[in-house]
Amino acid sequence: MTALRLRLRLRPGAQFDVVDLRRAYLESNTAPLDGMWLSFALAAEVTLIEAGDALVGFATVDAERRVLEFFVRRPELARAAFGLVAAEADGAMVPTTSPSFLSLAIDRQQRVAVNAHLYQARDEAYSREVSPPEGTALRELTAGELALALDFGELAIPAPRDWLTGYYRARIAKGELYGLWSGAELIAAGELRPSPLQPGVADLGMVVAERHRRRGLATRILEQLIVRAGARGLRAICSTEASNPGAQKAIERAGFTAQHRLLEVAFDRA
The missing domain is CATH 3.40.630.80 (Aminopeptidase)
Structure with missing residues (x-):
C-alpha cells in the first residue's frame, strides 16, 4: 500500500x-x-x-x-x-x-x-597506563565541594551560575563529575556520564582553568576518564565544535577518533 x-x-x-x-x-x-x-x-x-x-x-x-x-x-x-x-x-x-x-x-x-566532530575512543586507549600530571590528583567531586566547582565553572566555561548549580549538583550526586586538583586549587574538571538512552555508552567532557591551559591537562584528564569508563564496561564518546581545533587536537591525543560529524x-x- x-x-x-x-x-x-x-x-x-x-x-x-x-x-x-x-x-x-x-x-x-x-x-x-x-x-x-x-x-x-x-x-x-x-x-x-x-x-x-x-x-x-x-x-x-x-x-x-x-x-x-x-x-x-x-x-x-x-x-x-x-x-x-x-x-x-x-x-x-x-x-x-x-x-x-x-x-x-x-x-x-x-x-x-x-x-561538531563526534568522537569514539580507540580500543587501545582503554588499556593505557595513565596517571595524573605530577603534583595533581584526579578524583570525584563531593557535595561539599559544589561551591568550589561553581566558582571554577563560572570562570572556565563560562556558564550562568543558576544553570550550573543544577547541572553540577546532578553530576556530583551521580558520581559523574571529577576535579583535577593542584593542592587545594581546582584547576580542571572532567565528566564521565553514562548515557541514560544508550546502554553501555558514556559521554566524556573536560574543561581547564584558563591560566592552566596549553599544558596538556585536557588530554591527560580524558586519558584517565577513558580508562575509568572502560573499567565499568562503557564505550567512551565525546564531541567538540568544528571551530575548536585546539580541543580537537587534545581529544585526538587522548585516544579518540572523529568518525562522524554533526x-x-x-x-x-x-
Whole structure:
C-alpha cells in the first residue's frame, strides 16, 4: 500500500509518546550519538507521524525550526513523511550516524556546514597506563565541594551560575563529575556520564582553568576518564565544535577518533 493511500499525517506529541520510537531510532544509528545533542532533542517539540491509524514515526524540531531527529519504522514511508516534516522547518541538525535522516536532509539542502566532530575512543586507549600530571590528583567531586566547582565553572566555561548549580549538583550526586586538583586549587574538571538512552555508552567532557591551559591537562584528564569508563564496561564518546581545533587536537591525543560529524543543513525553499 502506498504512502498516499495510507494518508500520512502529522500531529503534535510529547516526549513520553516516543520512548519506544526513539529507542528504535538510536538502535538504527551506526554509532552512538552525543549526549549533549540528545539533551537538545529531549527539550524540543515532538511531532508524531501517523499512517492511517498507526503511529509509524516521529520527529523533533527545536525553537529555531531545525529538525533534530527523524525516524519512521517503515522505510518506504520515509521520503513522504520527511517531506511533511521539512515543509514546517527551515533546516536540520543531522548526525552522519543516521544514514536515512542524513540522505533525506541532503536531498533538500541549500547549504551544509559541519557543526561538531563526534568522537569514539580507540580500543587501545582503554588499556593505557595513565596517571595524573605530577603534583595533581584526579578524583570525584563531593557535595561539599559544589561551591568550589561553581566558582571554577563560572570562570572556565563560562556558564550562568543558576544553570550550573543544577547541572553540577546532578553530576556530583551521580558520581559523574571529577576535579583535577593542584593542592587545594581546582584547576580542571572532567565528566564521565553514562548515557541514560544508550546502554553501555558514556559521554566524556573536560574543561581547564584558563591560566592552566596549553599544558596538556585536557588530554591527560580524558586519558584517565577513558580508562575509568572502560573499567565499568562503557564505550567512551565525546564531541567538540568544528571551530575548536585546539580541543580537537587534545581529544585526538587522548585516544579518540572523529568518525562522524554533526551537520547543520539549511533547506532549499526554491
